[in-house]
Amino acid sequence: MRIKMKEKNEKTLESGLQTEEEFYIRPRIANKKMKSAQSLSQTVYLYGISGCGKTAFIRDFLGKRQYHYYSAEQLNEAELEFAPSEKQLIVVIDDLQQLRTDELRDILIKKIEMLARRQDVWLILSGRSRMPSWLLSVYYRRVFTVIEEEDFVLSETEMTNYLNLWGLTLTEEDFSRVAGLTKGIGIIIRLLAMELSSGRPFDTNYIERMRNDFWDYLDCHVYDQWDMEIQEFFMQVCIVEEFDQHLAEMITGRSDVERMIGIAEQLGNFMMFKEAVGGKRIYEIRLAMRHSMRRRLLRTYQKERRERLYYNAGLYYELEGDTPNALRMYEACHDTERIAGLLIANARKNPASGHYYELREYYLSLPEEKIRESMELMAGMSMLQSMLLNIEESERWYEELKQMEGTLSGSAKKAAKGQLVYLDIGLPHRGSSALVDILKNAGTLLMNRNISLPEFSVTSNLPSQMNGGKDFCEWSRRDKELAKSIGKIIEFTLGKYGKGLVNLALAESYLEKGEDSYEIANLTNKGMMQAQAGGKTTQCFVAAGILAWLHIINDHAEDAREILMNFWKKAEKEGSAKLLSNLEALQIRISLYQGKTAEAIEWMELAPEEELEFATMERFRYLTKVRVYLLMGRYEKAVNLLQRILYYADVMHRTYITMEARLLLAITQYRMGDGKWEENLQKALTQAESYHFVRLISREGAAVNRMLKETTWKCKNPSYLKAVLTETEKIALAYPGYLKQVTEEASFSENALKILKLQAEGLSTTEIAGELGLKVENVKYHNKQNFKKLGVNSKTAAVTEARKRKLI
Numbered sequence: 174m175r176i177k178m179k180e181k182n183e184k185t186l187e188s189g190l191q192t193e194e195e196f197y198i199r200p201r202i203a204n205k206k207m208k209s210a211q212s213l214s215q216t217v218y219l220y221g222i223s224g225c226g227k228t229a230f231i232r233d234f235l236g237k238r239q240y241h242y243y244s245a246e247q248l249n250e251a252e253l254e255f256a257p258s259e260k261q262l263i264v265v266i267d268d269l270q271q272l273r274t275d276e277l278r279d280i281l282i283k284k285i286e287m288l289a290r291r292q293d294v295w296l297i298l299s300g301r302s303r304m305p306s307w308l309l310s311v312y313y314r315r316v317f318t319v320i321e322e323e324d325f326v327l328s329e330t331e332m333t334n335y336l337n338l339w340g341l342t343l344t345e346e347d348f349s350r351v352a353g354l355t356k357g358i359g360i361i362i363r364l365l366a367m368e369l370s371s372g373r374p375f376d377t378n379y380i381e382r383m384r385n386d387f388w389d390y391l392d393c394h395v396y397d398q399w400d401m402e403i404q405e406f407f408m409q410v411c412i413v414e415e416f417d418q419h420l421a422e423m424i425t426g427r428s429d430v431e432r433m434i435g436i437a438e439q440l441g442n443f444m445m446f447k448e449a450v451g452g453k454r455i456y457e458i459r460l461a462m463r464h465s466m467r468r469r470l471l472r473t474y475q476k477e478r479r480e481r482l483y484y485n486a487g488l489y490y491e492l493e494g495d496t497p498n499a500l501r502m503y504e505a506c507h508d509t510e511r512i513a514g515l516l517i518a519n520a521r522k523n524p525a526s527g528h529y530y531e532l533r534e535y536y537l538s539l540p541e542e543k544i545r546e547s548m549e550l551m552a553g554m555s556m557l558q559s560m561l562l563n564i565e566e567s568e569r570w571y572e573e574l575k576q577m578e579g580t581l582s583g584s585a586k587k588a589a590k591g592q593l594v595y596l597d598i599g600l601p602h603r604g605s606s607a608l609v610d611i612l613k614n615a616g617t618l619l620m621n622r623n624i625s626l627p628e629f630s631v632t633s634n635l636p637s638q639m640n641g642g643k644d645f646c647e648w649s650r651r652d653k654e655l656a657k658s659i660g661k662i663i664e665f666t667l668g669k670y671g672k673g674l675v676n677l678a679l680a681e682s683y684l685e686k687g688e689d690s691y692e693i694a695n696l697t698n699k700g701m702m703q704a705q706a707g708g709k710t711t712q713c714f715v716a717a718g719i720l721a722w723l724h725i726i727n728d729h730a731e732d733a734r735e736i737l738m739n740f741w742k743k744a745e746k747e748g749s750a751k752l753l754s755n756l757e758a759l760q761i762r763i764s765l766y767q768g769k770t771a772e773a774i775e776w777m778e779l780a781p782e783e784e785l786e787f788a789t790m791e792r793f794r795y796l797t798k799v800r801v802y803l804l805m806g807r808y809e810k811a812v813n814l815l816q817r818i819l820y821y822a823d824v825m826h827r828t829y830i831t832m833e834a835r836l837l838l839a840i841t842q843y844r845m846g847d848g849k850w851e852e853n854l855q856k857a858l859t860q861a862e863s864y865h866f867v868r869l870i871s872r873e874g875a876a877v878n879r880m881l882k883e884t885t886w887k888c889k890n891p892s893y894l895k896a897v898l899t900e901t902e903k904i905a906l907a908y909p910g911y912l913k914q915v916t917e918e919a920s921f922s923e924n925a926l927k928i929l930k931l932q933a934e935g936l937s938t939t940e941i942a943g944e945l946g947l948k949v950e951n952v953k954y955h956n957k958q959n960f961k962k963l964g965v966n967s968k969t970a971a972v973t974e975a976r977k978r979k980l981i
Contacts, residue, residue: 223394523629594615644827
C-alpha cells in the first residue's frame with residue numbers, strides 16, 4: 174500500500190479536538206439526530222457495541238458545556254437529585270448495561286422518568302444494547318430520540334477526513350480495502366490510523382495484527398468487565414455460527430439458557446436474531462466477537478473440554494438431521510467413529526434427501542478398506558461417483574458390491590441384493606432404457622420378500638417426472654401403454670415415492686405434447702391428491718410445476734406464481750428445504766415471462782457458480798441461469814455453461830436436457846450472429862419431433878419465434894410443425910419481452926437506482942434506509958449488487974461510474 178504522508182491537520186471538523194490522541198470526526202447522522210433532540214429537549218438514548226464511539230460522540234457534541242456525567246456502574250441511590258434550575262441542566266448516564274442490581278434498576282427507572290419529564294433537564298442515556306426491556310415503559314411514555322449503532326458508522330467522506338487528520342492520504346484502491354476492513358467503526362479506524370501513521374506496511378500481517386489488536390481491546394475493555402458465567406456462555410456458544418435455545422442448552426449443559434440470553438442482550442449489541450419457521454428465535458453472535466471469543470476459548474479451556482463442546486453440538490445437529498454441520502463438529506473433536514456412522518446413515522438416503530455432493534470430501538477421503546466394511550458405503554460410493562460423472566469408478570464399486578453379495582448369506586445377502594437393485598434402478602448414468610425389466614424384476618423380488626429396497630429419488634427435487642431423477646423421454650412414446658402395463662408395479666416398488674407417479678407422469682407427457690389442458694389438469698390433480706395421501710412432497714412439487722406451466726401457457730403467469738407461493742408454504746411447513754432452491758428457480762422463470770428483469774438478475778447472486786465446479790444436482794438451476802445470461806446479453810457465459818450441460822447430458826443419457834440445451838444454444842448463437850444456430854435448432858427440432866414434444870420448443874416463445882420462421886428445417890409431420898408454430902406465436906404474443914436483452918438501466922431495480930441517486934447526494938446508508946422505508950440490511954444488499962454490476966468496490970466509485978453510464 175502506498176501512503177502519502179503530510180503534516181497533521183491541526184484544524185478540527187465539527188468540533189473535533191486538536192490533539193493527536195483525540196482526533197475526531199463527528200458522524201453526520203448521529204449529529205443530526207442529537208441536534209434535533211437538543212432543540213426539543215428530548216431525552217436521547219444512544220447504543221452500540223463497545224468501540225463504536227458513543228462516549229466520544231457525547232463528549233465531542235457537548236464540548237465545553239457543563240454537564241453532569243454518571244457511569245451506571247458506579248451509580249448509587251442518592252445520586253441524580255437536582256434542584257430546579259433556570260438554566261438547562263445536561264445529565265448524561267453512560268454504561269447502562271453495567272447496572273449492578275435489580276433494585277438499583279427500579280430506582281433508576283423512576284429517576285429517569287422524573288428527569289425526562291422536567292423542562293429544565295436534557296437527559297442523555299447511553300448503553301451497549303438496543304433499548305433495554307426495563308427501559309421500554311419509560312420510552313413509551315416519554316418519547317426518546319434513539320441514536321443507533323449504525324448512526325455512528327462513518328461514511329466514506331468522514332473516514333477520508335479522519336485519515337486526513339492523521340496526515341494520511343490513500344489511493345482509491347487502498348481506501349476501498351480500508352473501508353471494507355473497518356466497516357466505518359470508530360475504534361477500528363483509529364487503530365488502523367495509528368498503525369498506518371507509524372509507517373508500517375498494510376499487508377496480510379498488518380491486517381492480522383490489527384484484528385488481534387481489536388480482539389485484545391474487546392478482551393480488556395469488554396469481556397473482563399462481565400461476570401464469569403456470561404463470559405463462559407459466550408465462549409461456549411461461539412463454536413457455532415448461529416444457535417437457538419435448544420442448541421445452546423446442548424452445548425453448554427445449562428438449563429437457564431433463556432436467562433443467559435436475556436443477560437447477553439442487556440450487555441450489548443453483540444447478538445443478532447432472526448425468526449425461523451415456527452417462530453423459533455435464531456441467534457447469531459457478531460463476527461468479530463465470535464472470532465475473539467474462539468481465541469479466548471483456546472486460551473482458557475483444555476483440549477478435552479473444548480472437544481466436549483464440539484461433540485455436544487455435533488450430537489444436536491445429528492438429532493436434527495443436519496448432517497453437514499454434525500460432521501463439521503465431530504471433525505473438530507476428532508470423533509472418527511461418529512463421522513463414519515453419519516456417512517453410513519447418509520448413504521442410506523437417496524441423492525435428493527441425502528447430502529452426497531455436500532459431503533463428497535468426507536466420502537472421497539475414506540480409506541477403501543473402511544468403505545468395504547459397509548455395503549451402504551459401497552453403494553453410496555457407486556452413487557456418488559456417478560453423480561460426479563466418474564462412471565468407471567461408479568461401476569467399479571457396483572461390481573465390488575456384487576462380488577460381496579455373492580459371498581454373503583441370509584439377511585446380509587438380502588440387504589446387499591437390495592442395494593444392487595437400488596443401484597440398477599437409480600444410478601444416474603445408466604439411463605432408463607432397461608428400466609422396465611428391472612422394475613418388473615424388483616417388484617417380483619419385493620413381493621416374494623427376497624429384498625428390501627432403500628428409499629428412491631424419482632424427481633431429484635425437480636418439478637418434473639420425465640426429466641427428474643432420470644430421463645423418461647423414451648417412456649413418453651408409449652405413455653398410455655406403460656401406464657397400464659407397469660403402472661401398479663412401479664407404484665408398489667417405489668412405495669411412498671410412487672404414490673401419484675403414474676397420473677403425474679401421464680400429465681407431464683401430455684403437457685409436453687401439447688395435448689388438452691383439461692385432461693392434463695385432471696390427471697395432475699388426481700396425482701397430487703394421491704401424493705398428498707401418504708406420498709412424498711417431491712411428487713406434489715411435480716404437480717405444482719405442471720399446473721404452473723398450464724397457467725403460463727394460457728397467459729396467466731400471476732396465477733402460476735400464486736400456485737408456487739402456496740406450495741412454498743407447504744414445503745417449508747413439511748421440512749422439504751432441499752427442493753426450495755429449484756422452486757425458487759421455477760419462480761424466476763415465471764419472472765422472465767413477466768418481464769421482472771431486476772428480480773431475475775438479483776437471483777443470479779443465489780445461483781450456483783458453474784465456474785468453480787459443475788454440480789449435477791443443480792442442472793435445473795443451471796438451465797435457469799442460462800436464460801438469465803441471455804437476458805443480460807452475456808452470451809459467452811451462456812455458451813460455456815451450455816457446453817458443460819451438453820457434456821453432462823451426453824454422459825448421463827439425458828435426452829430432454831440435450832434438446833433443451835441445444836435449443837438454448839441455438840438462441841444464443843443466433844443472437845451472437847453465429848451461423849451454427851441453424852444446425853443446433855434443427856437438431857433440437859428433429860429430436861423433439863420424434864417425441865412430438867411441442868412445448869419444449871414453444872415455451873421459449875419470443876426468444877425462438879423469429880428463428881422458427883427463418884429456419885429451413887424440414888419436418889416429417891406437418892401437424893407437429895403447425896402445433897409448434899401456433900403455440901410459439903401464442904406465447905410470444907402473451908410475453909413479448911421474454912428473454913429480451915435488457916438495457917443496462919433495466920438491470921438495476923428501482924430501489925437500486927434510487928439508492929445510487931441518494932448516495933450521489935451524500936446521504937449515508939442509514940439515511941437512505943429512512944428515506945426509502947427500507948431496512949439498513951436491504952440498502953447494504955443493494956450496494957453490494959450495485960458494486961458488482963458497476964465493477965467497483967466503493968460507494969464513491971459506484972456514484973462516479975453510474976454518472977459515466979448516465980444511470981443517474
